[in-house]
Amino acid sequence: MQHVIKGMSLRWLLIASFINSFAFGFIWPLTSVYLYNELYQTLVTIGWVMMANAVGQAIGSLISGRLFDRFKPYMLIQFGVVSMIILQIAFIIWHGWPVYAIILTLVGFFGGWITAAINSYGTQVRSHDGRFVFNMLYFTSNFGMVFSTALVGPIYPFGITWLFILALILYIALFIIVHAKFNFTLDNRTTDKVFTKIKLPKWNLALVYASVLGLVVLWISYAQWQGNLSVYMNSVLKLPLWQYSMLWTINGILIAVIQLGMNALNLSSNHRSMFIQIFLGIVMFGLSFLILPFSHHFGGFALAMIITTIGEATAFPMIPALVNELTPVSLKGRYQGLSAAAPSVGRAVGPLVGGLIIQQQGYSILFFAAAALTFVAFIGLLVSMVTGYRHTVRYDEN
Known part of the structure; x- marks a missing residue:
């Protein structure tokens, strides 16, 4: 058994x-x-x-x-x-x-x-x-x-x-x-018959969808790092491919250091800290794209990647955590699936959007557009949180 x-x-x-x-x-x-x-x-x-x-x-x-x-x-x-x-x-x-x-x-x-x-x-x-x-x-x-x-x-x-x-x-x-x-x-499992009657409170639903949509927008920008930037560095600036690979080594090491440091300081368990991480992280993430148009050597790209990673490592994990807080046990799977799908949607749309901008306007405009998209996500999430968070029902499980 x-x-x-x-x-x-x-x-x-x-x-x-x-x-x-x-x-x-x-x-x-x-x-x-x-x-x-x-x-x-x-x-x-x-x-x-x-x-x-x-x-x-x-x-x-x-x-x-x-x-x-x-x-x-x-x-x-x-x-x-x-x-x-x-x-x-x-x-x-x-x-x-x-x-x-x-x-x-x-x-x-x-x-x-x-x-x-x-x-x-x-x-x-x-x-x-x-x-x-x-x-x-x-x-x-x-x-x-x-x-x-x-x-x-x-x-x-x-x-x-x-x-x-x-x-x-x-x-x-x-x-x-x-x-x-x-x-x-699992806790509080429901039958299909009961399941259909369970709905999220209005403000919870609004904030969950605002958070997931914000994550999609952020990943549309992030997809430029994973695809078009490699072509820009290698084919346009003639930098060796190992330098692009080194950027992701920096990314991985920094994520490890930041996440372990935050957990050691117990920052991830602090409720107020969650919002500081989300909004400060998004600002840092957006600022990195403003460095890229002026970068022509590895040092500039490394600096941009460091700032990107700080923003990514602090903001991105907090969105599924926020979704977890705003959903009851019986609906957690549905909305965690939604937040897990958001990066994939961004990765699907990002390269096509980036390719069109590069074709029409060039790489510099692409990087400014990525920063602008990040700013839009920031404003959308900020307005949603300020307007609606106090009206939500929190399902804190721990």
Whole structure:
């Protein structure tokens, strides 16, 4: 008989989050290089493939989050991990064109599925405050991605199959952990009949959607760092590609330092601190884009990345934490799925929007536009919080 535990273990949840992002990091970072150099696809085609992967992540997150509240979460997350195991085997066998693109889209779907499930399980941790939990989930997710991204470069020359094999091993390990540690009775589960009658208070719903929409806008700007900036540095400014890679090494190290420092100082558990983190973080994030038009050497880009990371690491984890505070147990999965989908929507839209601006106006206008978008997100969230937060019902679980 399966052993049933009470409440989610934070340690095993963070380990699962780390392994999930570690495994996923062996798949998507090499997509552009592999499609361009090995499968001889155009940059336009590559853009559509990346968009399909991001849209798949968004849809997977939304569906998984909704089902979390209605179905057995333990079965849902197992289904997601088993599907990823099957897809890694498919990648090992078939990785030509166009099968690679089809499998990558499915990988995006189930990657989003698992991420939303892990975030939803985060609402079931009883040993720590919700803000601490989501800070740590953000940290472990980024830490896993940093590790895998660092390993992709040395391993890729031996063949892409080895990366899929490593991802397969990691997903098998994730399945073992999920099977052993994720089966417990969740709090205040409701039947479908009762579920349909439960609704968020008006102001809670408004703030949740404002927060998620703000996160989408921020990720549209952030997507420029992950895509168009590499072309700008390498092709326009003729800077070596290792300098662009070094920016993400800085990003990963800083996120680790900031998150661990905040948790050591107990800042993530402070209620008032949450709003300072969100708004100050967004301001810092926006300021970094104003540095980029005037940067022509690595030092300028490194400074911009440091400021970006400070903003990202303080503001981004607090949005799912705020969503957790504003939603009852019976609806947490639905709205955590929504917040998990937001980055994927931003990653899907961002490269297309950025490409159009570059084509019409150039890179400098793109960076100013990204700063303006961040400012819009800041104003929207600030007005929403000032107007509505005092009218909300808070569902503090810890």
